Amino acid sequence: MCTGTTRAAALRAARLHNTRIHYWNEPRIQTGPRRTPGRVPASLSTAFAAVAVSMAGVLGGAMPSANAAATDQITIGLVTKTEVNPYFVKLRQAATAEAEKQGAKLIARFGKFDGDNEGQVAAVEDLISAGVKGILITPNNSTGMLGIIKKAREKGVLVIALDTATDPADAVDATLATDNFEAGLLQGQYARKALGSKAPKLAMLDGSPGGTVDVQRHDGFLKGFGLKEGDPAIVGKQNTHGAQDEGQTAMENLLTAHPDINVVYTINEPAAEGAYAAIKARGKLKDIVLTSIDGGRLGVQYVKDGKIAATVMQFPKIMATRGVDYVVDYVKSGKKPSGFINTGASLITDKPFSDLKSKDTKWGLENCWGLVAPTGNADKRVALVN
Amino acid sequence: MSVASAAKPNRAIGRLVTTPTFGPLIVLVAFCAVFSLATRTFWAAGNLSLVVQQSVIVGTLAIGQTMIILTAGIDLANGGIAVLGTIIAGRLVAQEQNPALSLLFALVLCTCFGLTAGMLVSRLMLPPFIVTLGLLGIITAITRLVAQGGAFPVTDDLLSWTGNAFAIGDTSITYGMIIMFCLYLLVWYLLTQTGWGRHVYAIGNNREAARLVGIPVQARLLSVYTFAGLLYGIGAWLALGRIPNADPNALQNANLDSITAVVIGGTSLFGGRGSLWGTLIGTLIVAVLRNGLTLTGIDPLWQDLVTGILVISAVALDQMSRRRQR
Numbered sequence: 001m002c003t004g005t006t007r008a009a010a011l012r013a014a015r016l017h018n019t020r021i022h023y024w025n026e027p028r029i030q031t032g033p034r035r036t037p038g039r040v041p042a043s044l045s046t047a048f049a050a051v052a053v054s055m056a057g058v059l060g061g062a063m064p065s066a067n068a069a070a071t072d073q074i075t076i077g078l079v080t081k082t083e084v085n086p087y088f089v090k091l092r093q094a095a096t097a098e099a100e101k102q103g104a105k106l107i108a109r110f111g112k113f114d115g116d117n118e119g120q121v122a123a124v125e126d127l128i129s130a131g132v133k134g135i136l137i138t139p140n141n142s143t144g145m146l147g148i149i150k151k152a153r154e155k156g157v158l159v160i161a162l163d164t165a166t167d168p169a170d171a172v173d174a175t176l177a178t179d180n181f182e183a184g185l186l187q188g189q190y191a192r193k194a195l196g197s198k199a200p201k202l203a204m205l206d207g208s209p210g211g212t213v214d215v216q217r218h219d220g221f222l223k224g225f226g227l228k229e230g231d232p233a234i235v236g237k238q239n240t241h242g243a244q245d246e247g248q249t250a251m252e253n254l255l256t257a258h259p260d261i262n263v264v265y266t267i268n269e270p271a272a273e274g275a276y277a278a279i280k281a282r283g284k285l286k287d288i289v290l291t292s293i294d295g296g297r298l299g300v301q302y303v304k305d306g307k308i309a310a311t312v313m314q315f316p317k318i319m320a321t322r323g324v325d326y327v328v329d330y331v332k333s334g335k336k337p338s339g340f341i342n343t344g345a346s347l348i349t350d351k352p353f354s355d356l357k358s359k360d361t362k363w364g365l366e367n368c369w370g371l372v373a374p375t376g377n378a379d380k381r382v383a384l385v386n
Numbered sequence: 387m388s389v390a391s392a393a394k395p396n397r398a399i400g401r402l403v404t405t406p407t408f409g410p411l412i413v414l415v416a417f418c419a420v421f422s423l424a425t426r427t428f429w430a431a432g433n434l435s436l437v438v439q440q441s442v443i444v445g446t447l448a449i450g451q452t453m454i455i456l457t458a459g460i461d462l463a464n465g466g467i468a469v470l471g472t473i474i475a476g477r478l479v480a481q482e483q484n485p486a487l488s489l490l491f492a493l494v495l496c497t498c499f500g501l502t503a504g505m506l507v508s509r510l511m512l513p514p515f516i517v518t519l520g521l522l523g524i525i526t527a528i529t530r531l532v533a534q535g536g537a538f539p540v541t542d543d544l545l546s547w548t549g550n551a552f553a554i555g556d557t558s559i560t561y562g563m564i565i566m567f568c569l570y571l572l573v574w575y576l577l578t579q580t581g582w583g584r585h586v587y588a589i590g591n592n593r594e595a596a597r598l599v600g601i602p603v604q605a606r607l608l609s610v611y612t613f614a615g616l617l618y619g620i621g622a623w624l625a626l627g628r629i630p631n632a633d634p635n636a637l638q639n640a641n642l643d644s645i646t647a648v649v650i651g652g653t654s655l656f657g658g659r660g661s662l663w664g665t666l667i668g669t670l671i672v673a674v675l676r677n678g679l680t681l682t683g684i685d686p687l688w689q690d691l692v693t694g695i696l697v698i699s700a701v702a703l704d705q706m707s708r709r710r711q712r
Contacts, residue, residue: 075683105683113635121628121629126676129436131427144631146631
């Protein structure tokens with residue numbers, strides 16, 4: 001055996017050098033015939049196994065609804081992009097609540113990061129195995145899920161895209177989403193008006209390169225603002241992945257490079273919050289129109305506090321509840337929804353322009369999605385969160 | 387070894403219990419049993435083959451990871467290398483290059499990145515953690531530069547061939563699964579039945595001792611990292627088969643997922659101890675948890691929680707057994 005030859009070689013080497021190799025006698029290298037490297041004491045190994053078995057037992061005990069498939073209850077699958085974004089948490093909560101109301105059961109899954117196609121494909125596969133009647137999905141990538149969606153539809157599962165369309169859009173039965181181009185357009189129109197007669201120096205804090213929604217919002221903003229891609233008035237573009245820290249870093253760097261920036265596009269409100277911090281640190285709050293998009297609770301609060309001039313709200317709750325309703329309806333009547341169903345977008349600002357339709361932050365806080373459940377004293381709670 | 391196998395049955399049981407893959411195997415069986423009892427859908431040929439299909443990418447990346455961890459190294463760049471492979475192949479084919487040559491080029495490129503890591507670790511004696519962390523950054527940047535912010539849908543038959551399936555009974559077996567199992571068999575053979583493999587273990591156990599007994603440590607390390615790079619290239623091909631879409635944002639957690647699989651499978655993070663089959667079992671444990679918890683309708687956050695407990699338990703076990711041997 002090879003360990004034997006290694007050992008012989010070691011002994012030869014030791015004799016040759018006339019030294020005693022001290023490591024060789026340490027028990028770490030187990031070259032004897034009985035104990036091969038990697039062997040572990042029996043008691044420990046069984047202890048590990050015992051821990052695992054008891055854990056499995058606990059999990060087994062925690063499965064009150066495990067046999068839902070055995071009843072006639074309608075099961076619906078929901079696959080969101082990630083669980084780190086409160087937007088998708090709201091989507092899930094709304095879907096769960098609606099499913100309960102309808103007497104159906106919702107099984108939720110999500111990707112681990114933006115771009116986790118593999119996780120989402122595995123989720124859809126698992127949901128098909130679980131026997132769901134319909135799957136609501138927010139695809140991480142418009143083309144990443146086409147194969148598995150086709151498979152699901154072939155098995156008679158109703159597939160509805162929520163929030164993000166697939167490419168091609170008719171890969172799913174229907175799409176329930178914000179028209180993100182239109183939302184970007186509203187943001188751009190507002191930014192243009194708020195800037196007044198000044199010549200624009202535009203900084204764009206984008207999301208992720210190539211993301212469907214990211215591109216639509218970006219293009220919509222430029223259309224609404226009245227600029228073409230590549231116009232010298234666009235002084236800088238950075239990817240923030242929709243994260244506050246990256247938004248702040250990007251804005252800091254852009255302001256260093258172009259201190260004359262006077263209007264800022266942000267892909268979402270966390271990025272806008274980061275940009276706000278950078279702008280404030282430079283003492284340029286008065287010179288810059290900061291706009292955003294999404295309509296999260298904190299985002300609306302930022303508008304109310306005057307950190308952001310305006311944001312555009314979208315309505316994940318409507319996507320989730322209508323999605324669940326469509327699946328229940330499909331099971332009961334066989335009717336399938338089809339095409340693109342726009343769930344709407346509203347401009348939220350406290351500094352409105354008469355020729356641009358908008359809602360104020362009071363309405364915004366009552367109708368937004370976000371971290372805190374909407375209750376009577378929502379404002380107080382948000383103050384605590386902040 | 388022949389001495390032990392010829393001994394009494396209770397000795398045989400003792401051997402079984404002390405085999406490093408025993409604990410993970412029990413865990414896998416336990417979870418399978420629970421999910422089979424809790425749902426009617428888990429223990430079905432179709433679903434079980436699905437679980438294996440879902441393990442193919444991480445399972446293959448974890449082979450390279452196992453070899454590297456056995457040498458007391460670690461590889462944070464494996465997912466990044468694989469994603470670059472998918473992007474290169476996807477983009478070349480999108481530009482109407484020959485698919486076979488494109489795939490070959492991607493494989494060679496992945497191997498070269500493995501070689502680079504191996505050179506830095508073996509010749510410059512840099513810590514593998516730092517080398518692969520730096521490489522991950524470099525490779526991610528190259529990936530984004532090559533992709534130009536876009537994803538490449540793959541329609542070519544060769545690139546997505548590993549996702550083609552045939553059925554035995556109700557199962558759905560993809561060629562990717564077969565490739566993964568063949569790779570496990572091959573690397574298992576190399577690690578346990580050849581001098582090269584024993585050298586890998588010896589280097590991980592004690593690099594200095596290995597050098598003193600005349601093992602060519604540098605050459606072996608270089609070969610391990612290079613071979614791992616090739617395996618990541620094959621992983622890229624399997625990824626294209628599973629999801630025919632080369633996406634620069636994909637597989638961001640694959641490095642940690644593969645380390646998780648290796649550690650749950652009983653291989654020591656400090657090198658020199660462990661088994662390749664344990665890694666396969668570790669990969670399957672994670673996939674079974676994810677699948678089973680979905681079928682039962684439990685919040686998938688529990689999957690991460692249980693996986694975390696398993697990782698810590700596995701490392702604690704490894705540490706305790708090391709202390710006992712001193």
